[in-house]
Amino acid sequence: MATTFAQQGVGKHQGFEYSRTGNPTRNALEECLASLEDAKHCLAFSSGLGAETTLMLLLNPGDRVVYMEDVYGGTFRLFDKVLKRYGLEFSAIDASDIDAVEKAMTPQTRMVWLESPTNPLLRVVDIDAVSEVAHGHGAIVCVDNTFATPFLQQPLHLGADVVVHSSTKYIGGHSDVVGGAIMTDNDELEKQLRFHQNAVGAVPSPFDCWLLLRGVKTLALRVERQSQNAMVVAQALQQNKAVKRVFYPGLEGHPNRSVAARQMRMFGGMVSFEVADEPTAFRTLQRLKIFALAESLGAVESLAEHPARMTHASIPAQERQRAGVGDGLIRLSIGVEDVADLIADLESALR
Numbered sequence: 001m002a003t004t005f006a007q008q009g010v011g012k013h014q015g016f017e018y019s020r021t022g023n024p025t026r027n028a029l030e031e032c033l034a035s036l037e038d039a040k041h042c043l044a045f046s047s048g049l050g051a052e053t054t055l056m057l058l059l060n061p062g063d064r065v066v067y068m069e070d071v072y073g074g075t076f077r078l079f080d081k082v083l084k085r086y087g088l089e090f091s092a093i094d095a096s097d098i099d100a101v102e103k104a105m106t107p108q109t110r111m112v113w114l115e116s117p118t119n120p121l122l123r124v125v126d127i128d129a130v131s132e133v134a135h136g137h138g139a140i141v142c143v144d145n146t147f148a149t150p151f152l153q154q155p156l157h158l159g160a161d162v163v164v165h166s167s168t169k170y171i172g173g174h175s176d177v178v179g180g181a182i183m184t185d186n187d188e189l190e191k192q193l194r195f196h197q198n199a200v201g202a203v204p205s206p207f208d209c210w211l212l213l214r215g216v217k218t219l220a221l222r223v224e225r226q227s228q229n230a231m232v233v234a235q236a237l238q239q240n241k242a243v244k245r246v247f248y249p250g251l252e253g254h255p256n257r258s259v260a261a262r263q264m265r266m267f268g269g270m271v272s273f274e275v276a277d278e279p280t281a282f283r284t285l286q287r288l289k290i291f292a293l294a295e296s297l298g299a300v301e302s303l304a305e306h307p308a309r310m311t312h313a314s315i316p317a318q319e320r321q322r323a324g325v326g327d328g329l330i331r332l333s334i335g336v337e338d339v340a341d342l343i344a345d346l347e348s349a350l351r
């Protein structure tokens, strides 16, 4: 927990000076998370958005970022409401359409920002194909791997240059710690990020790092169970007459299922579905008993939420509609409970 470290002499420290700059527990976490993404480097942050902000501060005014349209609402808010004011430009596209990626590239494009699977519509992006296009135009590719986790998908092996995590979610896994991380194999990028990590100061406390280290020990067990549960829940929802549409990359008929099967070990623990309208969605959410009505995702307990009014409320209604996030959409984060209980809860609420 130390904030400072006794030095042997002036300018002669023993590896650590001050805990914003470096801390042994944070080092242990960074080593662990780097190994999970099979990355050379990892830097830990106080939140996913702290990680994202620090990364984006490497860009300069006039630089352009092309990003997948249904990104996490907070990522959109950071891009649109904060970073635009500093002269960065942002352009939203459907990155599951490679032609759209190619068309969006300009000489000013420095970065392509992906989420896959996306939040909340569970679209899947071919990271390999997008990386090839981006690199052809001299841009780097950053993948927010929060939904997939390094257990299911390792973007650096698929051509990406940078991986970002909200470790608040699956990495922590128990809804008790907020954190973020950036992983890369690029030494120059790591040098710049390390400077910015210290200069900006969005660093996690040693206790938070310890909690994350403890939580991540069961990542594979949790995500395996969550993915198995999610598949069964998605199939059950598909059979339910009150459900208009189910979004899950593992379902036959999902437009990107083959890409998902190629780049992911399993299909993950997130499922979204659409009911008739907003009042029906609200009533359904109100009646769930095992699923807690709450934001966030990726922990052992199942959660349900209404993206348009909760996690994605910071996206203007018009943008939301364009991206396909309707008022009848419900997003589920599937936990490790008995799947029969989860299905019974959903069926009862929908009835």
Ligand SMILES: Cc1ncc(COP(=O)(O)O)c(C=O)c1O
Pocket: 047, 048, 049, 050, 072, 074, 075, 115, 119, 144, 146, 147, 165, 166, 167, 168, 178, 179, 180, 296
């Ligand atoms: C996909 C994704 N990326 C980034 C974030 C931001 O992370 P944090 O809440 O840890 O700042 C979230 C948070 O919900 C998220 O779902």
